Amino acid sequence: MPTVETAAFEAVNGLEATDFARTAGPFARPEDAWRAATRMVDEVASEDGLRVIGDFVLSPPNGGASRDFQTLHCDFGLPLVPMEPADVARFTALYAAVDAAPSEAVTRLVPLRLLLGGRPWPDGEELVRRFAAYGRSHGARNDASGYIEGSLARVVEAALGDPPGLPSIKADPAFLCGTEFTSLAEELEFFSQRRLDLQPVTVEVALGPGELLIFDNLAFAHGRRGTRRPGELYQHVIGHQALQVDQQVQLRDRALSAFAGDAY
Numbered sequence: 001m002p003t004v005e006t007a008a009f010e011a012v013n014g015l016e017a018t019d020f021a022r023t024a025g026p027f028a029r030p031e032d033a034w035r036a037a038t039r040m041v042d043e044v045a046s047e048d049g050l051r052v053i054g055d056f057v058l059s060p061p062n063g064g065a066s067r068d069f070q071t072l073h074c075d076f077g078l079p080l081v082p083m084e085p086a087d088v089a090r091f092t093a094l095y096a097a098v099d100a101a102p103s104e105a106v107t108r109l110v111p112l113r114l115l116l117g118g119r120p121w122p123d124g125e126e127l128v129r130r131f132a133a134y135g136r137s138h139g140a141r142n143d144a145s146g147y148i149e150g151s152l153a154r155v156v157e158a159a160l161g162d163p164p165g166l167p168s169i170k171a172d173p174a175f176l177c178g179t180e181f182t183s184l185a186e187e188l189e190f191f192s193q194r195r196l197d198l199q200p201v202t203v204e205v206a207l208g209p210g211e212l213l214i215f216d217n218l219a220f221a222h223g224r225r226g227t228r229r230p231g232e233l234y235q236h237v238i239g240h241q242a243l244q245v246d247q248q249v250q251l252r253d254r255a256l257s258a259f260a261g262d263a264y
């Protein structure tokens, strides 16, 4: 039985053990890792109805290598202004193929409450008003569907309420989400200019062959530093399928408690 190792992470950032777990395995197959991931979710999740809502291979086996970084995001996005049933990702599990060569890529985990709680923000009601305004003017593709946002930079830009500097998805519906920055340095600079210093709160996890990482997708934004070769990482997303609007609002409000520096 692989051991769940959370102590190192807690020692670094004082986070809850339930936010994040890494197990050394090694797991021989993705299915073995996913069984362990499901057990861990069952132990910590306080919600019913969780199921697998996404299964991916990174980078896709038939494609090329990935970019050399990935911007910070939440899988499936945060339901900032939910208006229709939607899938909401609660836990993301990553498994490094046991036969893959050690990767140069590391997963960047940013605990939202440690990042956002370090500066002042308006109250929750005003934040939601700003999200709605940003969605209408800049961030949402289709207002009738509400505003679900995956990019942490956009969530921050919307929350600040200042004139937006990121490309407008409303003005350019072909804009590819996740391409807001051309380099990791540019992303760090974006946050630093807004008094959000990523580096002290970021935990970088380099998964070795056969290892599993699982984290709460609403408590962390995640991204990548380095390039992934085709087929080296498997991703499993556990969450809610077609979640009703009122339940999305509950999850959103829990996630937004990070702005006050609170765990939910």
Ligand SMILES: [Fe+2]
Pocket (backbone or CB within 6 Å): 073, 074, 075, 222
């Ligand atoms: Fe992701």
